[in-house]
Amino acid sequence: METVTNAQRFELAMREVVEPVRRYLARRTDAATADDVLSETLVVLWRRIDDLPDDAIAWSIGVARLQLANAERAQRRQRRLFARIATIDPPRSVADHADSDTGYIRDAIAKLRPAEAEVVRLSAWDGLDLEQIATALGISVNAATIRLHRARKKLRDEFGKSSALPGHTAVKEGEHA
């Protein structure tokens, strides 16, 4: 067939975005929620295949982010609802800390303001540049730049004063975001 069908465009787009989105979700939620939100994100991708921007990855991560926020809101509602039988729902382990170093860094990021933590994760873990971060978060590139700069400075300060982070004496000061 000569013309590219929507189904073919969807498959191509999905090949491009599925791993970045999966990883985005794996970094932020439990496996079951990640699976659900990935499916929902792909449904949106299929529905919106005609309006897909050039940067499908950043756009899809932006969709996944909103879907995840919805899912977490629903989960919070559910948790409140079942609070009285909370014993059957033990708190899930927050992070599988492979070593104390990794755990310390994740905790340090988590201790930032949520919006700052998110730009650090998007930059360091999801590998997005400032323009992509802006797309994913629906903010201006300028706002993303400032937010990331501030967050990184806070982290550098935290790492600098910490003795709990072995082998990080070489963490450089004064880097640009």
Place this chain on the structure above:
Amino acid sequence: MNFDETLRKADPAASLSPLSPDRFERLRVAAMTETTTTPAPRKRARLTFAIAGGVAALALGGFAVATLTASTPPTQLTAPAGGIAAKCMEVTPASFETTDVAFKATATSIEGDTVLLTVTDRFTGEVANTVETTQGDGAISDGGPLVYEEGESYLIASSDGHILSCGISSVASPFLEDIYTQAFAKN
């Protein structure tokens, strides 16, 4: 280790293995079948034709019954060519974009290369009570002609008189019938 490497090192998804091809396919099919509204506005127009076709088929019903055992000429459908260019994708309701005739039929006689199918159910388009097509030789796995077996039931979709391959037309299964039903259901 510089600051960025320090941060990257704490990536919780670093050891996440890639999605298996099987899971990828399941996700793809699920996403495309989850929606009741497809992204292509032109599909609605096509559906209108499909419904119009259905109405026409109903109108012809009385006539068809009258000539059931007599001499309604079988619909002639050409088998797909297959080959290298026919790289198959998973079948979804969206695979039927070009379909003008879709039906369920049983292979009632196979003589040499000629297969006669008896239509048992119609999804869209006009089709006689019998359909004649060519037997496949099974030499091409991707997109080649179907290899029919007498007594077996098939779901067949065609476009411009050509049977669509790549699993779109295949041995009838509940899974494929579901997809046919969804593809030709009123949206």
